[in-house]
Amino acid sequence: MKSLTASILGLALTLSAPAIAQTAPTRDPAQIQAGTYAVDPNHTQVGWRVSHMGFSNYAGGFSDVSGTLELQPKNPAAAKLSVKIPVASVTTTSAKLTDELKGDQWLDAAKFPDMTFVSTKVVPAGKDHAKVTGDLTLHGVTKPVTLDVTLVGAGTNPLNKKTTVGFEATGKLKRSEFGVKTYVPLIGDELHLTIAGAFEKQD
Template sequence: MKSFAFLTLMLAGVATAQAQTPPTRDPAQIPAGTYAVDPNHTQVGWRVSHMGFTNYAGGFSDVSGTLQLTPKDPAAAKLTIKIPVASVTTTSGKLTDELKGDQWLDGGKYPEMTFVSTKVAPAGKDHAKVTGDLTLHGVTKPVTLDVTLIGAGVNPLDKKMTVGFEATGVVRRSEFGVKTYLPLIGDDLHLTIAGAFEKQD
């Protein structure tokens, strides 16, 4: 009997979640304020040419950061992202360990990558080019990301106002002092960031 009652509650919860208003892609409907990265649902992916044979991919996790949103004035938005180098991962345990080492990202000396926006240029209703200072391997250089609004609304599970973006960009690792195996391993590091942000009370 208890199992049946539990199942009923679960189904009711699912039904309530399904009844929620779907996410919007209209920036005008997004509340202004401070949003924090949801680390459980934010991913940073990368890929690089492996000797011209494949585009090898990996990722980072445990991302943190904040987003100051002003939908009525998109250009005034501010973004800060922090990525721990130790979170790098690939499908090869050996390679993952190598990437953390001093020949590559040198996580012991430079434990964190950061991106701090300096300019937001709207490029349509749900697109923008976000330029900022990327610090990687102890070097800081400007990088521009193409950002797309994926959706915003109240998360039906935790009831928090959530906004999600996808950002893409290309970084030349040699410009940040990461030159191991060039040119066998490509210089262009293609980044894709699936970012989820929750509104802070």
């Protein structure tokens, strides 16, 4: 009797659950739709990592990213990327440190509320890789930074049905060159960035 009841319950749950079918995302640039894409802020993450006194590599992140991506898969070098990251979104595992990073001794979020990146050059480096150079503005200073970008996948999001493309990018910069010099070199000058970016096609 228990077995029959369990079977009926399982069947009911199966019938009541929405069917979510997904075609596997592609990593073939030729299959990606050309057009303008906007950052999906709910699924885009910007991570950073810096040496903490040589004892550990301390990590944190930023959120609430916005921006656009112009894609021309038949001419990848023509791609254009522009993103904005609110500095006050910085977060770490320490509430005290997070507050300090927002202050004027570090990122000074009140005076310099946004970090931006605007691409100036895209160089394809294989079928699903590219080096993207752009102007990074942080703490009121603008300098060129190059990101190593890898296509993660593209296709239709099975939940919201939006055409979506995702990339992973890595890069590094010297924070002192942007005027963020607190505790250098006790706290590492070289800042490593990792970006998990999701973009949705605009109609």
